[in-house]
Amino acid sequence: MITHDILVVGGGLAGLSAALTADPHLSLAIISRVHPLRSHSVAAQGGINAALGNSQEGRDDNWEKHAFDTIKGSDYLADQAAAELMCREAVPTIYEMEHLGVPFSRSPVGLIAQRPFGGAGFPRTCFAADRTGLVIAHTLYEQAIKRQVKVYDEALVTKLVVENGRCVGVVIYDLATGQVLPMRARAVIFATGGYGRVYLRTTNAYINHGSGIGIAYRAGVALKDMEFVQFHPTSIYPKNILITEGARGEGGYLVNNKGYRFMADYAPSAMELAPRDIVARSIQTEVDKGRGFEDEYVHLDLRHLGQKKIDKRLPSVREICLKFGGIDPVETPIPIQPAQHYSMGGIDVDVRCVSSLAGFYAAGECACVSVHGANRLGGNSLLDTVVFGKIAGQEASNFVNGLELKDGNEKFLLDEAVAEKAKVDTWLSRSGGKMAHHLLNDLKVVMSEKAGIFRTKKELAEALEAIREIRDDYGRAFISGQCLRYSQAIVNLVEFGYMVDLTEVITLGALLREETRGSHYRLDFPKRDDAGWLKHTLVSLKDGKPEVAYRDVQITKYQPQERKY
Amino acid sequence: MKYTFRILRFDPGVDQSPCFQDFIYETEEKKSLLEALMDIRNDQDCSLSFRYSCREAVCGSCAMVINGQFDLACRTMMESLGTSLIVLEPLPNLEIQKDLIVDMEPFWRALFAVEPYLFPGETSPENGHRIEDREMEKIDQFVNCIMCGCCYSACPVVARDERYLGPAALAKLYRFVKDPRDERGYKRWSRVNTEAGAWGCDTVFKCNEVCPRKVRPADGIEGLRRKLIWGKVKSLFKRVR
Numbered sequence A: 001m002i003t004h005d006i007l008v009v010g011g012g013l014a015g016l017s018a019a020l021t022a023d024p025h026l027s028l029a030i031i032s033r034v035h036p037l038r039s040h041s042v043a044a045q046g047g048i049n050a051a052l053g054n055s056q057e058g059r060d061d062n063w064e065k066h067a068f069d070t071i072k073g074s075d076y077l078a079d080q081a082a083a084e085l086m087c088r089e090a091v092p093t094i095y096e097m098e099h100l101g102v103p104f105s106r107s108p109v110g111l112i113a114q115r116p117f118g119g120a121g122f123p124r125t126c127f128a129a130d131r132t133g134l135v136i137a138h139t140l141y142e143q144a145i146k147r148q149v150k151v152y153d154e155a156l157v158t159k160l161v162v163e164n165g166r167c168v169g170v171v172i173y174d175l176a177t178g179q180v181l182p183m184r185a186r187a188v189i190f191a192t193g194g195y196g197r198v199y200l201r202t203t204n205a206y207i208n209h210g211s212g213i214g215i216a217y218r219a220g221v222a223l224k225d226m227e228f229v230q231f232h233p234t235s236i237y238p239k240n241i242l243i244t245e246g247a248r249g250e251g252g253y254l255v256n257n258k259g260y261r262f263m264a265d266y267a268p269s270a271m272e273l274a275p276r277d278i279v280a281r282s283i284q285t286e287v288d289k290g291r292g293f294e295d296e297y298v299h300l301d302l303r304h305l306g307q308k309k310i311d312k313r314l315p316s317v318r319e320i321c322l323k324f325g326g327i328d329p330v331e332t333p334i335p336i337q338p339a340q341h342y343s344m345g346g347i348d349v350d351v352r353c354v355s356s357l358a359g360f361y362a363a364g365e366c367a368c369v370s371v372h373g374a375n376r377l378g379g380n381s382l383l384d385t386v387v388f389g390k391i392a393g394q395e396a397s398n399f400v401n402g403l404e405l406k407d408g409n410e411k412f413l414l415d416e417a418v419a420e421k422a423k424v425d426t427w428l429s430r431s432g433g434k435m436a437h438h439l440l441n442d443l444k445v446v447m448s449e450k451a452g453i454f455r456t457k458k459e460l461a462e463a464l465e466a467i468r469e470i471r472d473d474y475g476r477a478f479i480s481g482q483c484l485r486y487s488q489a490i491v492n493l494v495e496f497g498y499m500v501d502l503t504e505v506i507t508l509g510a511l512l513r514e515e516t517r518g519s520h521y522r523l524d525f526p527k528r529d530d531a532g533w534l535k536h537t538l539v540s541l542k543d544g545k546p547e548v549a550y551r552d553v554q555i556t557k558y559q560p561q562e563r564k565y
Numbered sequence B: 001m002k003y004t005f006r007i008l009r010f011d012p013g014v015d016q017s018p019c020f021q022d023f024i025y026e027t028e029e030k031k032s033l034l035e036a037l038m039d040i041r042n043d044q045d046c047s048l049s050f051r052y053s054c055r056e057a058v059c060g061s062c063a064m065v066i067n068g069q070f071d072l073a074c075r076t077m078m079e080s081l082g083t084s085l086i087v088l089e090p091l092p093n094l095e096i097q098k099d100l101i102v103d104m105e106p107f108w109r110a111l112f113a114v115e116p117y118l119f120p121g122e123t124s125p126e127n128g129h130r131i132e133d134r135e136m137e138k139i140d141q142f143v144n145c146i147m148c149g150c151c152y153s154a155c156p157v158v159a160r161d162e163r164y165l166g167p168a169a170l171a172k173l174y175r176f177v178k179d180p181r182d183e184r185g186y187k188r189w190s191r192v193n194t195e196a197g198a199w200g201c202d203t204v205f206k207c208n209e210v211c212p213r214k215v216r217p218a219d220g221i222e223g224l225r226r227k228l229i230w231g232k233v234k235s236l237f238k239r240v241r
């Protein structure tokens, strides 16, 4: 049986960071459903935050101000000690990455350049043109090559194996062979990314199904603050590919069909650089009030930046517009609309990435520490993945090194795999039923229409009911064809089951939270309610049903204030 | 609009040899090839295999040969092809694992062989290096590479000589050799001073032509050659003195 000390599931930034910081004396492997460089992290464009204070305007910046912006941006739902830790670590982390070879863009004096991003008091976002995620992911992968980190790619983890309350491994579906196999480990780190694809419109990769979060939930680990879903203000219409916040950071305008920079009405001082939740709602409001175009989008105008700046600072944006939108931003405004973008919530872990299940850790977008609270600031997610990925690697190593227990029982692991295989066989043997991809589409429609940017009790309750019906249908879902090798249909079917769980948890949390905070906007409860709701939602699976609990937010020194920009 | 997709299908354990299969696909929308492929898989044959992930031309998963041209399926809009017959084949120079999925192992092995990571100096300046943007611009195009494998597959030298490292790996090496922060010695990287390395290139520039990210790998190979010659001249000088 394949056995390692540590298994890291996920080859994005969080997974690579974890693998690179784990104790090199331990046997470690990365498992990923795609090659690490195909992970969603490579799509990150805009940048990564750290209070380096490298620019003239940023001289007075420091990590405390970064922490304050993060906490305010989170609408005070972030755990403050965690946010402080992340922002303090940010500065050495950026220099470390620079020393590993990340080709950051430079300032005129040759330092790492920094651009302004939404919700930040200073230009704090380090970047490499508009392909920051790509170059960081490649750099970390290069380090993984250097250290000869073992990678099992194109293997989908379908289940966590828990023996006597301890995580002892995973079950995988190996795409190349079509086999379902157990893999044993003393510690497992999940770095499986977000779940954007439960929505119809999302900036996320096709593979972002969020199964990792669902797998943890099924293994009994609580999910935290799942109702907080970030909608990015600017995705290109109609393909919903992201146009980075960097486009506004570099000076882009948002305009409605009257040619008016409408952000003046919503965030008069921050304008286009207000935090994402606010900008996304403003755009949606403009469109809903008939001030958009084709009732779908508004314009992001970059023309005044000029071709030179666009080519230098935003080359991918231009490329995306040309290829996917058929327009040139040098000459034409970009049609944009909000789309799901990021999962603030996730697997409940503490500031050391430790979960309630012994031997199980989580980091990156799949985890909720929580540093982003009710709304993440642009540039803080890449930071989160690298900082907490490292912590997870260290923490899992300490756990394994201190462990006196034996490896998990082989027979037990094998039985778990056999049971997973039986599920696949059942699907393949069905000759009729509802087509899985139709069901999945139904689920996305429900989420987009009833649990999107603006929410109400009525719609959320309807969504919950619809999701539970889809779950029944999932039990009878059907795929055509028999092939086991490289079967995306099997992958999709496995993940779909977990997506149903996730949508249920998101919707349930949203229904119960009767206030408006950050990305969670309740038309029927339009105010933040600190007396009642300054707390995290925790949903865990008890006897097959979601059970809800709450936990107070950790406050250090930043008392909640009204959030104005 | 009605399209015919003619897709090369092959399952090595099952089929004798690859052969084309036609699928009829109708759509009124502006769709990318990747979207169409996903529809075909979902609605017509779920055993049809191809790789994909980001759908925005940055993860490098969905490179294939589209009507004879190398490109990413996600960034190819169907209408841009100007024909209703769309022929899809897996990347050549690599073995087919299933349908449009090829074994990338030789491609990665070539990459590993050039030690594709930064060799930092003994001491690193605490607050980062001071480097002018001008210097970084020299490696700019090379860090745009997404490792999709188009150049490797299109390269006529790779086709005839499996020892040849290929354009992507050599361009990656050049990216580091040119990086002002990198201090790998000449001895270390000049191992590519061979026919399997920098001198293998035929300079037909297929790689430049097919890159979906506007990288010009041949620039990198040429740069390596220049540096190799220069290195040789320098060592001759030393001997004369």
Ligand SMILES: Cc1cc2nc3c(=O)[nH]c(=O)nc-3n(C[C@H](O)[C@H](O)[C@H](O)COP(=O)(O)OP(=O)(O)OC[C@H]3O[C@@H](n4cnc5c(N)ncnc54)[C@H](O)[C@@H]3O)c2cc1C
Pocket (backbone or CB within 6 Å): A009, A010, A011, A012, A013, A014, A015, A031, A032, A033, A034, A035, A036, A038, A039, A040, A041, A042, A043, A044, A045, A046, A047, A048, A049, A132, A133, A155, A156, A157, A158, A191, A192, A193, A194, A203, A204, A205, A210, A211, A212, A242, A244, A341, A342, A363, A364, A365, A366, A378, A379, A380, A381, A382, A383, A385
């Ligand atoms: C278009 C876009 C642009 C962005 N730009 C920025 C930005 O500029 N700045 C910023 O800070 N943030 C940005 N973000 C957010 C940021 O990119 C992500 O939050 C971050 O990259 C997530 O990294 P990760 O390592 O947690 O997950 P990912 O990079 O998504 O990696 C997940 C990994 O898990 C694997 N995996 C998942 N499930 C399974 C399973 N069941 N079995 C096996 N493997 C599995 C996948 O194969 C993958 O390797 C952006 C996001 C998007 C969508």
